[in-house]
Amino acid sequence: MKKAVLATAMAALMATPAAAEVKVGMITTLSGGGAGLGIDVRDGFMLAIKQSGRDDIEVVIEDDQRKPDIAVQLADKMVQSEKVDVLTGIIWSNLAMAVVPSVTAQGKFYLSPNAGPSPLAGKGCHQNYFNVAWQNDNLHEAAGAYANTAGYGNSFILAPNYPAGTDALTGYKRTFEGNVASEVYTQLGQTDYAAEIAQIRASGADSVFFFLPGGMGISFLKQYADSGVDLPVVGPAFSFDQGILQAVGDAALGVVNTSQWNKDIDNPVNAAFVEGFQAEYGRLPSLYASQGFDTANLLISAVEAADVSDADAFREALRAADFDSTRGDFAFGPNHHPIQTIYAREVVKEGDVFTNKIIGTALENHSDAYAAECKM
């Protein structure tokens, strides 16, 4: 089952391989139920490396199978025998919590293309840890802000019973000014939501907020659409990314979700990214792919500005975030998490393909609630 993929950037184009100056270890999920996310991050990342044309960045990719113990083993191997300078790639917060504190303590850099658990943004922040995606609460805070502008006053809120689920409901409640009709925690990996939908019907709420990433969201939306309950639904982008929308089908049409990225964000980098990704892989990119792409471009910008062996200079170069992001302007806050605008998107159908369209801004230049606790 151990699936090791060794990808050396530019290897195909070079006659005599020069010694790579920066070695990157990517630990991500490439098999099992959550593989779609890891594959998108990897593909986005490798697209940026390829487009840069650089031959001095070597990327070693390994599959963590979504298991914390395997991620820890891979991280040890990458630090000790592969001797990587920078690690990246982890999708899930529980895996990030198992890997990031130990690798940053060993003086390696970690660039997060997805997971943003709150401890790493607050008290557990580290000078070598940079999050290029978001802090976990961000998109949920944006959903709460959107619910205010949409005039919702009484929400039924729903998430799986695990740390990111708790973060999600906390994030929504942080910005939502209305009343919470009921707060329900489901089982992680649950596939049948009939019981919760019956509770929604009986709750008297005027809106539903849910955070059910991946397959859980597909199941919920299909069952919700079939249930005859017609309250408006709002959620973070994780249940509406390009990879799963096709599996939800009509049930997702018109649903508003919040994201820091969408394919119609109007800037040249993003347009080129969407076009390049489609040309390379034959599918539309998801937000995960954009995060992988931005992570690689941040890395490239730092490699151009400083030598990775000079950790202080390299860290300053990362902190400057001097690269063109698919999201437009990009800057790090004091805890190395993005300060960014989060949009409200609506699910639409373009021809035969379900995708998202930006309909407004939910939060402008938003940081996170934990930055003040971070002492670096």
Next chain:
Amino acid sequence: MSAILIVEQVLNGLQFGIMLFLMAAGLTLIFGVMGLINLAHGSLYMVGAFAAAWVAGATGSFLLALAAALAAAAAAGALVEMLVIRRLYKAAHLDQVLATFALILIFSEGTRYVFGSFPLFLDIPDCLSGPVTLPGGIQYPLYRLVLIGAGILVALGLWWLTTRTRVGIQIRAGENDREMIAALGINITRLYTLVFAIGAALAGLAGALVGAIQSVQVGMGEPVLILAFVVIVIGGIGSIRGAFIGALLVGLTDTLGGIFLPELFKLFMEGGAATQTGSALAAMAVYILMGFVLIWRPSGLFGSRA
């Protein structure tokens, strides 16, 4: 908590239980007749769902999709039995677990290789979509009622097959004494392949029926498989009747536990913490049920082997 909500939740629990039964029936049949622990049963559920999604996407017909799911899962089951499982009947249970676990990985990565890493689309047919109003003003999705009906039909069919047909007599005889029925001139190899294919077809049917309201993705079978094992342990390994009662018990416990336990904790705890503790306990409810059943009846409710 209104009466309507409770009735609706009981229906949800029944529907969930009946789908579990389709999985558990095959599992218990295979264990009962051949003494084989088949961890790859969840993969056959996935095969059914993927076959249905693919055929529904190509033809637009849900009935054809169901037929395809049955055929694909039965074929996959028969193939696996002939190529792999056949060599394991005499092996220790641990070897069976190892080999069928390997099959899970092969099926998962094979499915990903063919269909890609992203979930597939499978929808309820138009004529079965939307809610209907039941007596008492309960709005309930029609498709879920159809699932309950289909499951009960399959249960009746299985009962008829095992108690009223020649094949059924052979299956039950095989459960009791395989040497004896072989000596009576029954082709036991073919019987085993048949039983395995029937079990696989039931799992595939469950996968296709449930796939229409859930996410058709790689690895979808494993969570169901765990519950199906709980069901057959509660019901008594090898007993179809036990699987049916066990499945309903597990379905109802899981669904109603998820509703009432958080409410119960709210009586003496603060709201957010109460829902969190309540749902954590609800996730354990079926296993606690299994524990109590095993203390009361160590071989399960309808288990024959002491």
